[in-house]
Amino acid sequence: xxxxxxxxxxxxxxxxxxxxxxxxxxxxxxxxxxxxxxxxxxxxxxxxxxxxxxxxxxxxxxxxxxxxxxxxxxxxxxxxxxxxxxxxxxxxxxxxxxxxxxxxxxxxxxxxxxxxxxxxxxxxxxxxxxxxxxxxxxxxxxxxxxxxxxxxxxxxxxxxxxxxxxxxxxxxxxxxxxxxxxxxxxxxxxxxxxxxxxxxxxxxxxxxxxxxxxxxxxxxxxxxxxxxxxxxxxxxxxxxxxxxxxxxxxxxx
Amino acid sequence: xxxxxxxxxxxxxxxxxxxxxxxxxxxxxxxxxxxxxxxxxxxxxxxxxxxxxxxxxxxxxxxxxxxxxxxxxxxxxxxxxxxxxxxxxxxxxxxxxxxxxxxxxxxxxxxxxxxxxxxxxxxxxxxxxxxxxxxxxxxxxxxxxxxxxxxxxxxxxxxxxxxxxxxxxxxxxxxxxxxxxxxxxxxxxxxxxxxxxxxxxxxxxxxxxxxxxxxxxxxxxxxxxxxxxxxxxxxxxxxxxxxxxxxxxxxxxxxxxxxxxxxxxxxxxxxxxxxxxxxxxxxxxxxxxxxxxxxxxxxxxxxxxxxxxxxxxxxxxxxxxxxxxxxxxxxxxxxxxxxxxxxxxxxxxxxxxxxxxxxxxxxxxxxx
Ligand SMILES: Nc1ncnc2c1ncn2[C@@H]1O[C@H](COP(=O)(O)OP(=O)(O)OP(=O)(O)O)[C@@H](O)[C@H]1O
Ligand SMILES: [Mg+2]
Numbered sequence: 001x002x003x004x005x006x007x008x009x010x011x012x013x014x015x016x017x018x019x020x021x022x023x024x025x026x027x028x029x030x031x032x033x034x035x036x037x038x039x040x041x042x043x044x045x046x047x048x049x050x051x052x053x054x055x056x057x058x059x060x061x062x063x064x065x066x067x068x069x070x071x072x073x074x075x076x077x078x079x080x081x082x083x084x085x086x087x088x089x090x091x092x093x094x095x096x097x098x099x100x101x102x103x104x105x106x107x108x109x110x111x112x113x114x115x116x117x118x119x120x121x122x123x124x125x126x127x128x129x130x131x132x133x134x135x136x137x138x139x140x141x142x143x144x145x146x147x148x149x150x151x152x153x154x155x156x157x158x159x160x161x162x163x164x165x166x167x168x169x170x171x172x173x174x175x176x177x178x179x180x181x182x183x184x185x186x187x188x189x190x191x192x193x194x195x196x197x198x199x200x201x202x203x204x205x206x207x208x209x210x211x212x213x214x215x216x217x218x219x220x221x222x223x224x225x226x227x228x229x230x231x232x233x234x235x236x237x238x239x240x241x242x243x244x245x246x247x248x249x250x251x252x253x
Numbered sequence: 254x255x256x257x258x259x260x261x262x263x264x265x266x267x268x269x270x271x272x273x274x275x276x277x278x279x280x281x282x283x284x285x286x287x288x289x290x291x292x293x294x295x296x297x298x299x300x301x302x303x304x305x306x307x308x309x310x311x312x313x314x315x316x317x318x319x320x321x322x323x324x325x326x327x328x329x330x331x332x333x334x335x336x337x338x339x340x341x342x343x344x345x346x347x348x349x350x351x352x353x354x355x356x357x358x359x360x361x362x363x364x365x366x367x368x369x370x371x372x373x374x375x376x377x378x379x380x381x382x383x384x385x386x387x388x389x390x391x392x393x394x395x396x397x398x399x400x401x402x403x404x405x406x407x408x409x410x411x412x413x414x415x416x417x418x419x420x421x422x423x424x425x426x427x428x429x430x431x432x433x434x435x436x437x438x439x440x441x442x443x444x445x446x447x448x449x450x451x452x453x454x455x456x457x458x459x460x461x462x463x464x465x466x467x468x469x470x471x472x473x474x475x476x477x478x479x480x481x482x483x484x485x486x487x488x489x490x491x492x493x494x495x496x497x498x499x500x501x502x503x504x505x506x507x508x509x510x511x512x513x514x515x516x517x518x519x520x521x522x523x524x525x526x527x528x529x530x531x532x533x534x535x536x537x538x539x540x541x542x543x544x545x546x547x548x549x550x551x552x553x554x555x556x557x558x559x560x561x562x563x564x565x566x567x568x569x570x571x572x573x574x575x576x577x578x579x580x581x582x583x584x585x586x587x588x589x590x591x592x593x594x595x596x597x598x599x600x601x602x603x604x605x606x607x608x609x610x611x612x613x614x615x616x617x618x619x620x621x
Contacts, residue, residue: 094480095479096479105484111489112493116468116472117470119468
């Protein structure tokens with residue numbers, strides 16, 4: 001692997017009451033680029049992302065960020081402050097806040113009590129908010145309560161929030177779920193765009209989507225790394241066909 | 254008038270006008286009321302301060318405390334201890350004498366000065382809240398579990414104060430004082446001055462709470478109410494915000510308790526027990542949580558109703574209040590304030606339709 005790794009997961013194991021959802025998983029990410037993480041249901045993809053962003057603590061292995069910062073020892077908000085953004089499977093925005101307020105809180109800034117008590121939206125920040133509203137297609141809706149948005153709009157708002165966080169590593173769990181084909185297309189393009197200067201990991205079930213936008217694909221199965229490669233390599237692999245595409249085919253019939 | 258009130262640009266003036274109106278009403282109230290009623294009103298205004306504080310915690314941050322009576326009581330005790338020491342004029346307070354104490358306990362010493370007492374009346378509730386908040390919020394104890402712990406705090410505090418008769422006056426509480434800073438508490442001028450002090454503190458509380466709510470800090474509080482975990486993954490530490498708002502809320506209750514003692518002349522464990530703690534929550538629930546004005550009005554209206562009712566039917570008051578609570582939670586989850594806002598919007602829509610003004614204004618979020 002060339003270039004400097006921004007994230008290095010080595011032999012990561014996560015267990016829930018003895019059940020190992022992730023067991024000895026390895027994953028290395030470069031500072032920029034789009035990585036797809038695929039695998040059948042229950043493969044441990046979400047759990048791996050949870051371990052990286054601090055939601056669950058790994059019981060074994062190490063997760064090193066940048067110059068060897070051990071993420072397993074940090075709390076969620078500290079990991080977020082280190083520049084790791086996370087999008088969960090279900091859209092999670094703040095429903096009683098307005099669209100604008102959601103974005104304002106997400107914006108990269110000092111996040112202590114005293115800082116937020118004094119914080120004022122500077123003109124430059126206002127512009128950035130407006131630009132972000134434009135990017136995610138919510139211009140004109142800034143005063144709407146986020147809870148009143150449609151499912152797709154909520155997804156977009158959340159993506160906008162993630163971008164304003166200016167993360168160096170972005171972890172997305174099925175970002176295109178529930179989107180229309182056009183929205184999915186747009187999401188893919190946006191992901192490619194933002195992956196130019198940051199590392200982006202996308203968990204995805206939609207193979208069409210993966211094929212269209214993936215450069216590198218990591219396949220997980222039963223908590224382990226099954227293989228890693230381009231989409232062509234992955235599709236040509238027998239093991240993958242067996243555990244993943246095979247299952248899909250069966251399910252489809 | 255409705256026209257300029259609804260324009261977003263004019264809403265700031267509109268708001269200033271409401272504040273002005275409220276201040277004028279409070280200022281003028283003594284002209285229209287008897288001394289007795291004024292004293293009652295002053296007491297209710299003190300309650301309203303506590304209600305606004307509780308609303309910051311519950312309405313805005315979503316943390317339900319059923320233990321605010323304790324913070325209120327701690328403020329009340331701080332003031333009462335000072336007044337008692339003043340009234341005893343250098344000797345031991347009478348109840349200590351009766352219990353056989355010969356020396357003033359060390360923790361009574363700081364209350365000899367008025368300034369010290371006022372400071373402690375805020376600092377002690379704040380410290381207790383910080384202590385409880387530190388061990389709960391940092392360990393992610395929340396929701397019902399937090400609420401149960403606040404009830405435990407009430408039981409512990411009441412038991413402690415009741416049991417330590419010699420140091421606290423026990424069940425009887427602390428009473429029997431007539432002067433504050435050399436002025437008779439019974440004198441009409443003092444009562445009037447204390448009324449104005451309370452009204453002033455309430456207005457200041459309101460302005461402060463509004464600044465907090467409108468700040469980005471306030472937005473984080475509402476975000477915590479909506480989704481604590483999401484806030485965490487944005488990089489905020491929710492426990493700090495929860496501790497912060499809990500401390501602020503407890504401090505306001507302490508201030509309310511201090512003022513209460515000045516109007517009522519007694520503080521006892523029964524005034525900080527479970528029932529008063531729950532009553533405080535009811536003021537906010539019925540007035541409308543998540544709106545500052547709702548919380549304040551809830552405290553005024555319910556206490557007004559209570560004193561009217563309990564003069565004639567003391568027994569059924571609690572039942573009535575319980576029923577009112579159920580009715581509001583089921584039919585008016587946003588309380589009276591929510592009802593008023595909805596009514597105002599509806600009226601506006603009807604007026605506008607008549608005049609055929611195109612609907613270009615957005616609904617906008619109202620967090621008065
Ligand atoms: N909190 C938990 N407690 C117990 N078991 C869990 C927990 N979270 C996940 N698991 C289990 O761990 C395994 C991996 O789950 P995970 O959600 O990571 O899979 P996934 O690859 O994201 O699946 P999907 O594609 O369905 O989202 C599953 O068998 C799941 O039941
Ligand atoms: Mg998953």
